Amino acid sequence: MGQSMPVSAMPVSSVRVTEVERITPRTARVTFTGDALPDVLEDRPDQQMKLCLPREGRSVLKLPEMDADDAHGMRWYEAYLAIPEAERPWTRSFTIRSHDRARGTMTVDFVLHGDTGPAARWGARARPGDVLGMVGPSSLYARPLRSAERMLLAGDETALPAIATLLEALPHGTRALVYAEVADAGEEVALPDAEAEVRWVRRDAGGSLVEAVRDAGAFGGAFGGAVDAAWVAGEASAVRALRRHLVQERGLPKAAVEFSGYWRRSLSQDDAPTSEDLAWAAERAAGSA
Ligand SMILES: Cc1cc2nc3c(=O)[nH]c(=O)nc-3n(C[C@H](O)[C@H](O)[C@H](O)COP(=O)(O)OP(=O)(O)OC[C@H]3O[C@@H](n4cnc5c(N)ncnc54)[C@H](O)[C@@H]3O)c2cc1C
CATH class of the missing domain: 2.40.30.10 (Translation factors)
Structure with a gap:
C-alpha cells in the first residue's frame, strides 16, 4: 500500500x-x-x-x-x-x-x-x-454493448465474470442468450437473474463453445430466432472461429460482434503476439474487417 x-x-x-x-x-x-x-x-x-x-x-x-x-x-x-x-x-x-x-x-x-x-x-x-x-x-478500454433486442453472450470460464456484469447491466428490453463453456457441471457459477437463457456447454461431456453455437440452429427455443448482436470472449482461436461463424454464416454485421481473445492455448500473456493475433487486434480496433 x-x-x-x-x-x-x-x-x-x-x-x-x-x-x-x-x-x-x-x-x-x-x-x-x-x-x-x-x-x-x-x-x-x-x-x-x-x-x-x-x-x-x-x-x-x-x-x-x-x-x-x-x-x-x-x-x-x-x-x-x-x-x-x-x-x-x-x-x-x-x-x-x-x-x-x-x-x-x-x-x-x-x-x-x-x-x-x-x-x-x-x-x-x-x-x-x-x-x-x-x-x-x-x-479508454471500455467496450459499450451495442443496443439490441436479442444479445448473444458467449465465452468460457474466463469470460463469466464479464458476462455476469453485462447481464446485471443489460438495458431494459434486451434479452440475452448465454453460451458458457466450462470444464464440468461443478464450474457452472451462479449468474445474475436477468432476462437471460443460459446454456452450459461442458467439456467433460465432449462439448465445445464453437460447436454448441454453430449447432444451435436459429438459436430457437424460448429465445425465438436470431440475435441482433453478440459479445464473445475466451480462448482466442475459439473466439475467432465464433466471430467468423456469426458474421459469415449468421449474417451479423461485423460491427455487431464484440470479440476479445482472453488467453491463447500454449502461450502465456508474456509471449509476443503472433501474426494472427496482430491481424485480429487490428480488425478489432478498426471495428470491421
Ligand atoms: C480483458 C480480459 C479479461 C479477463 N478476465 C479474466 C477473469 O476475470 N478471470 C480469469 O480467470 N481470467 C481472465 N482473463 C484471462 C486471463 O488473463 C488468462 O487466462 C491469463 O493467461 C491467466 O494468466 P496465468 O498467469 O494464469 O497464465 P499464463 O502465464 O498467461 O499462461 C500459462 C499457460 O496457461 C494457459 N492458460 C491460460 N489461461 C488458461 C485458461 N483459462 N484455461 C486453460 N489454460 C490456460 C496458457 O495457454 C499457457 O499455456 C481475462 C483476459 C482478458 C484479456
Whole structure:
C-alpha cells in the first residue's frame, strides 16, 4: 500500500486481499480493498484491468511509477518496462466481477487452470493480507454493448465474470442468450437473474463453445430466432472461429460482434503476439474487417 496515484487515464494502485472463497472447485473469488479503489473504480460493467503479481521469491512488489497524466493509457507500460527485469512483476488481465466504490472493495474471480501460469498459481494460494498491484480499470478500454433486442453472450470460464456484469447491466428490453463453456457441471457459477437463457456447454461431456453455437440452429427455443448482436470472449482461436461463424454464416454485421481473445492455448500473456493475433487486434480496433 502507500503507492502514490496521480490522476491518470491508466491508474496504477495497490490492492490488498481481505477474503478468498472457492466459489467452484476451479474458481477462487478474491475480495480486495485498496485506498485508491473509490477513485479508480468506475460504475460500468465489464471493467478490465491488469493485476501485477510478484515474481517468485520477491516479497516486495515493485509497481510502475506514474508521474504524468496518461492520456493514451500506455505510459504505465513504459514505466513498467523501466523496472529491472528481475523485479518486474508479472501482469495479467482480469475483470472486476463486483465492486463497492463507497467501501473501496472489489472482487475478482480467478480461473484456476493449473500451475503453469503465475496468476492461476497465485489465485490458488491467495491469502488475506497479500498485496498485488493493479493497472486500470480505464474507460479508454471500455467496450459499450451495442443496443439490441436479442444479445448473444458467449465465452468460457474466463469470460463469466464479464458476462455476469453485462447481464446485471443489460438495458431494459434486451434479452440475452448465454453460451458458457466450462470444464464440468461443478464450474457452472451462479449468474445474475436477468432476462437471460443460459446454456452450459461442458467439456467433460465432449462439448465445445464453437460447436454448441454453430449447432444451435436459429438459436430457437424460448429465445425465438436470431440475435441482433453478440459479445464473445475466451480462448482466442475459439473466439475467432465464433466471430467468423456469426458474421459469415449468421449474417451479423461485423460491427455487431464484440470479440476479445482472453488467453491463447500454449502461450502465456508474456509471449509476443503472433501474426494472427496482430491481424485480429487490428480488425478489432478498426471495428470491421
Ligand atoms: C480483458 C480480459 C479479461 C479477463 N478476465 C479474466 C477473469 O476475470 N478471470 C480469469 O480467470 N481470467 C481472465 N482473463 C484471462 C486471463 O488473463 C488468462 O487466462 C491469463 O493467461 C491467466 O494468466 P496465468 O498467469 O494464469 O497464465 P499464463 O502465464 O498467461 O499462461 C500459462 C499457460 O496457461 C494457459 N492458460 C491460460 N489461461 C488458461 C485458461 N483459462 N484455461 C486453460 N489454460 C490456460 C496458457 O495457454 C499457457 O499455456 C481475462 C483476459 C482478458 C484479456
